[in-house]
Amino acid sequence: xxxxxxxxxxxxxxxxxxxxxxxxxxxxxxxxxxxxxxxxxxxxxxxxxxxxxxxxxxxxxxxxxxxxxxxxxxxxxxxxxxxxxxxxxxxxxxxxxxxxxxxxxxxxxxxxxxxxxxxxxxxxxxxxxxxxxxxxxxxxxxxxxxxxxxxxxxxxxxxxxxxxxxxxxxxxxxxxxxxxxxxxxxxxxxxxxxxxxxxxxxxxxxxxxxxxxxxxxxxxxxxxxxxxxxxxxxxxxxxxxxxxxxxxxxxxxxxxxxxxxxxxxxx
Amino acid sequence: xxxxxxxxxxxxxxxxxxxxxxxxxxxxxxxxxxxxxxxxxxxxxxxxxxxxxxxxxxxxxxxxxxxxxxxxxxxxxxxxxxxxxxxxxxxxxxxxxxxxxxxxxxxxxxxxxxxxxxxxxxxxxxxxxxxxxxxxxxxxxxxxxx
Numbered sequence: 001x002x003x004x005x006x007x008x009x010x011x012x013x014x015x016x017x018x019x020x021x022x023x024x025x026x027x028x029x030x031x032x033x034x035x036x037x038x039x040x041x042x043x044x045x046x047x048x049x050x051x052x053x054x055x056x057x058x059x060x061x062x063x064x065x066x067x068x069x070x071x072x073x074x075x076x077x078x079x080x081x082x083x084x085x086x087x088x089x090x091x092x093x094x095x096x097x098x099x100x101x102x103x104x105x106x107x108x109x110x111x112x113x114x115x116x117x118x119x120x121x122x123x124x125x126x127x128x129x130x131x132x133x134x135x136x137x138x139x140x141x142x143x144x145x146x147x148x149x150x151x152x153x154x155x156x157x158x159x160x161x162x163x164x165x166x167x168x169x170x171x172x173x174x175x176x177x178x179x180x181x182x183x184x185x186x187x188x189x190x191x192x193x194x195x196x197x198x199x200x201x202x203x204x205x206x207x208x209x210x211x212x213x214x215x216x217x218x219x220x221x222x223x224x225x226x227x228x229x230x231x232x233x234x235x236x237x238x239x240x241x242x243x244x245x246x247x248x249x250x251x252x253x254x255x256x257x258x259x260x261x262x263x264x265x266x267x
Numbered sequence: 268x269x270x271x272x273x274x275x276x277x278x279x280x281x282x283x284x285x286x287x288x289x290x291x292x293x294x295x296x297x298x299x300x301x302x303x304x305x306x307x308x309x310x311x312x313x314x315x316x317x318x319x320x321x322x323x324x325x326x327x328x329x330x331x332x333x334x335x336x337x338x339x340x341x342x343x344x345x346x347x348x349x350x351x352x353x354x355x356x357x358x359x360x361x362x363x364x365x366x367x368x369x370x371x372x373x374x375x376x377x378x379x380x381x382x383x384x385x386x387x388x389x390x391x392x393x394x395x396x397x398x399x400x401x402x403x404x405x406x407x408x409x410x411x412x413x
Contacts, residue, residue, distance in 0.1 A: 079406075090396070096389065140407050146400075147407035154397030161390035165383060172379045179371040237401055244394065251383055258376045 200253035207246035
């Protein structure tokens with residue numbers, strides 16, 4: 001019995017050693033594989049830009065990618081050129097834009113159009129993915145047609161519209177002042193109408209300040225300004241709407257005063 | 268001249284219109300006053316021409332006077348039409364303290380107000396365009412590099 005027991009113990013030890021040995025060898029192999037994989041990955045990451053794609057599948061993917069960029073880039077440029085053409089018509093046909101703003105905006109739109117036309121030729125001449133991507137990025141980083149140019153034209157037009165209205169309201173207020181003075185001299189009670197006129201003048205003055213400030217602030221903005229600060233136009237439209245509210249109020253005052261003057265006539 | 272030709276001439280003579288009075292007068296002048304025949308042919312048209320010129324010279328001043336007088340009449344009419352309105356305006360000005368000088372009368376003021384309103388509607392249109400342009404800002408983000 002003792003002999004049998006010792007034989008069994010010997011066999012068990014031998015098996016355990018074998019299993020342990022196999023586990024050690026397997027672990028070593030696994031660790032080696034993982035280390036090799038990590039090293040390979042590190043090498044790939046380090047040399048991404050220098051990788052030369054040799055397989056036909058990779059070449060096909062790159063060619064397709066390049067073609068996509070060229071196609072989309074051309075579409076984006078054409079879309080912008082159409083928008084700029086429309087802006088040219090709006091600027092030319094604008095009756096309230098002052099001469100200086102009209103000249104500035106026309107020149108800017110014209111320069112942007114010629115720049116994009118050149119960029120289109122450059123994009124279409126791209127033979128590498130990197131060159132095509134760089135040209136495509138220039139479409140928006142260099143020109144900012146939608147982010148800056150188009151809104152700028154619209155906002156300057158509104159600012160100039162408002163200034164034209166404010167000039168008319170100022171002239172009207174002066175006439176109302178003259179008329180009220182004459183009525184007062186004739187012994188009419190024009191106190192309420194004079195209060196309306198005072199409010200009208202205050203509203204016109206406030207609107208003038210806003211409109212002029214908006215115009216002078218945004219007329220010279222360039223794409224580089226937008227690239228530095230994407231919030232450059234935020235709040236501008238709200239200011240113009242405030243000026244508009246003032247103008248509407250001043251118009252209402254003028255309307256009230258004229259109605260009051262009419263009623264004075266019938267006294 | 269053959270016989271047929273003589274027959275034609277005879278037929279023509281037979282059908283020629285005859286002004287017996289003129290023929291008789293001319294024959295008389297030719298017979299008794301041979302020089303006057305020529306002078307009558309010259310002076311008659313000349314006198315007629317002088318008469319026409321005289322008529323024209325007399326008629327033109329008359330017509331120009333008529334036109335002038337009609338113009339002056341129309342001017343007078345216009346003036347007479349304008350004057351009452353002016354005097355009416357002055358009258359209302361005097362009675363209602365409604366001065367019209369410098370475009371401060373009600374009509375002028377309302378006209379100016381209409382001009383302001385027109386400009387405001389233009390501004391509203393441009394404001395809509397500006398709003399659209401601002402809404403389109405997101406179009407810039409579309410990146411054609413993917």
